[in-house]
Amino acid sequence: MIDCVLLLNCEDQSGVVHEVSRFIHESGCNIISSQQHLEELDKRFFMRVRFDITNLNCTRQDLTKNFDVIAQSLNMAYELNFSDYKKKVAIMVSKYDHCLYDLLLRHQYGEWNAEVALIVSNHKDLESVAVHFNIPYFYMPIDPDNKEAREEEIVKLMNQHQVNLVVMARYMQILTPVMLDAFPNRIINIHHGFLPAFKGAKPYHQAYEKGVKLIGATSHYANEELDMGPIIEQETIRVNHSYSVKELLRMGRDIERQVLSNAVRSHLEDKICIYKNRTIVFD
Amino acid sequence: MIDCVLLLNCEDQSGVVHEVSRFIHESGCNIISSQQHLEELDKRFFMRVRFDITNLNCTRQDLTKNFDVIAQSLNMAYELNFSDYKKKVAIMVSKYDHCLYDLLLRHQYGEWNAEVALIVSNHKDLESVAVHFNIPYFYMPIDPDNKEAREEEIVKLMNQHQVNLVVMARYMQILTPVMLDAFPNRIINIHHGFLPAFKGAKPYHQAYEKGVKLIGATSHYANEELDMGPIIEQETIRVNHSYSVKELLRMGRDIERQVLSNAVRSHLEDKICIYKNRTIVFD
């Protein structure tokens, strides 16, 4: 079965669901699932519809063109994604490998309808992991003086690989606007702390000092404000006074990989809308 | 805002969502949220739609009558519930009060669009709780010889109170077909164990013997097979070797009340479909 996901948002108004379902029905397609969300304060309406296009009665180009007419009349922002196109993912890493393994294993198990196109790193350390999983690995060292130039190279490289999504799998560099502007709302980062607490460096050390009883991890879209982009997914895990910083780091690894992978899955399944620095993540 | 929830299921077929959304739109109403589920193996389609009826352009009777035509043509089972009708809830208890307090407090906080109409008990112990919360309390003692006759009285009493939902809040009696047939899929029970493990009596003692590391609670619709009705909600909580049976009972109280109240909420919000002894619980 080939299906299509339509993700849209517009001002709340009567008849949107009807218009969308009529359009899908008249195109010969069948709705498999749909979800809506109304942001009450702003009267903004969000919708995700997945529909089977086996019996589509026009070309895909026409489908898109026809929907565009509706979208314009209702002043919608939208995306249409077909399941027989595999999104291309780039993974950025430094030296920690726990998130990288987790992502590559899920890729290998077929958990995602996507392809890991390349791995980019500012270190050589994890090349053997890339070789083991048979993914191209690009060594792109960063020094403070070359950062923007290097990121321009990286963007070029990613464009050559037609990358749709960049995953920072514990990539220990702060991105410049060069990368951020090239992939707006298309870069997912994992922060090893429960945001908005413990922003910045060494969050587990901060958590230890404060004596918290839970530690967390937060996955979010990267934007120009460090660790402040829209939150996609969070998790916490119970700790106590007897945990050393080393053990907090170990437990952190367990939830970081889980939280990052869940966020990546939601993105790849076209389940995330961003609105005013918050995310709507359909289930 | 008055809204209406339509809960339906039918054979999977093209155009159901379209038909439903067209109907709602043409009645002058606006969809607030909707969810679907396709039971793949059986090709059975389930849908819940909540819509605002502020601008309904016909009477409610006509709305229902019009939808009935669609439902018959598509061979649907359905329910239509309006938010300005408060469902009537009966609570059945014996001597344990933790679930009872939890339900009555949520009722008092306005967490539910429902009214606790009466409390029925086979003991007098909890009458003071009913008095405190100002709910009528009926003492209906059961002995093995009068069980069916007594349940007939209870059914009559509940019908006088126009009860839509019966909640067994640790009611320590096995119901007979008299009650079960009077409220099919309308009686929610809490079992103090993780079903299907530990059916029947003293599940915490069974869990202790077995040395499990988690204990659970399960809320389900009551049917003629003891502790085997459709599961609505479950939860587990971590325990270890150091917990006595008394402590397992304490932790059990904490999750029993939570699991039962969550199940009741889902039912009262018209989020549950039952199909082949399983539930679809929309989120």
Added chain:
Amino acid sequence: MIDCVLLLNCEDQSGVVHEVSRFIHESGCNIISSQQHLEELDKRFFMRVRFDITNLNCTRQDLTKNFDVIAQSLNMAYELNFSDYKKKVAIMVSKYDHCLYDLLLRHQYGEWNAEVALIVSNHKDLESVAVHFNIPYFYMPIDPDNKEAREEEIVKLMNQHQVNLVVMARYMQILTPVMLDAFPNRIINIHHGFLPAFKGAKPYHQAYEKGVKLIGATSHYANEELDMGPIIEQETIRVNHSYSVKELLRMGRDIERQVLSNAVRSHLEDKICIYKNRTIVFD
């Protein structure tokens, strides 16, 4: 069985466990359980021992006096508590009752070896709850001009009731040094947010604005810095974009009561040491 809990801390040094266990053994008593913690950085040693005093071969006064000699020689801080003394608890409330009910029900179930001696409130609203559970209720209104004087009255009242622990069960007043100094490390507060994020007022509104995917509650000892005292217990619960602030408040109630009651239990069971604004909470 009458037992005794010894809670101590001292500089780490060889033989502490040996000295303590020798002392207990030579007093005719038997260790039921013990736990230790070594704060590695500061070389500070913490220990909790529970022992059966059925066969105690001296008076309790002598037991204490004898241990005092050891404690002085090893420069220990310690507490000795006997299980046949029920600690006296004061509960402070304003208008929210969910934590109050939870505490009073646990008290009634015998979950604690303690007595709720009185309830103090700056409002009259919850008096009927106190009546229902048969606990003395004292109405102590606060206005900005009388706060310290009023707290002096409250302290006096609590002393008359021999209160050992004060529980702020959503008491919506910031305490002055009058109360804080009268009960150092003896006042437990519940903050309806995951500290150190979302300090201060309306944390659920803050969480909603930020779009977090988990909300939390934190129980801590009250000290002179608002919401910054030593953390005892925390919990989080999963939320998403579809939750209104009203629903966040509802879910908040569920975890607030749980977190507060867990903290109170740990305190009443003499399981908490405080050191440098962090807690050691033995399990």
Added chain:
Amino acid sequence: MIDCVLLLNCEDQSGVVHEVSRFIHESGCNIISSQQHLEELDKRFFMRVRFDITNLNCTRQDLTKNFDVIAQSLNMAYELNFSDYKKKVAIMVSKYDHCLYDLLLRHQYGEWNAEVALIVSNHKDLESVAVHFNIPYFYMPIDPDNKEAREEEIVKLMNQHQVNLVVMARYMQILTPVMLDAFPNRIINIHHGFLPAFKGAKPYHQAYEKGVKLIGATSHYANEELDMGPIIEQETIRVNHSYSVKELLRMGRDIERQVLSNAVRSHLEDKICIYKNRTIVFD
């Protein structure tokens, strides 16, 4: 720092903790942590003590010999393990690799004071994983006619590698008494279900049929009764009607690896006692 863990159990009697702490103190050692458990019904006492042997004032042989005298006089079963000996672990696998990767990564991160000595498999599929992590891999195919003979070979091989612990990381064969008797209470298995529910084959399919709202994984010691050995660790994860069996399998992978690794860690840290088919797992 070199430390030693003493794990013991004996009939409950006065003075055990005192005897043990005196012994440690008189050997020049310092207790870092200790835990006890009293199995109330049977009056059986369990204890784990970790102590620093930096200043041990005798040989290790003498330490052991001296303790043996105490152990005999108190009729104790015990084990003494020194931290400068790395336990040797054998991992058994078939074709699923998620638990294998998780174990090998933790090994690589230094989470355990142990060495993965070899991997044994009845298939060739995962040899490349072993090569990547630089662990010897032994292909030991099983057919119904050769099972016991093959297991004799495996036992021999493991003994050559001085294996202390066998981890069945989704090894899809039922062991015969040959293996079980060679490593009593030394073989850890992962069952992909919440035992005691869903024993045997295809537990996720069973869970799906039953419509449970949580799925689980259970790690236990293998014994002669299939999936009935002492439970070490369990975890559950929330699912709902919309999860296909394929998605249940995916979520299962996430908790299986976590539960198995936690059980292995507890074993390697000498935190587990077994008593009457239940485990005491010190924290």
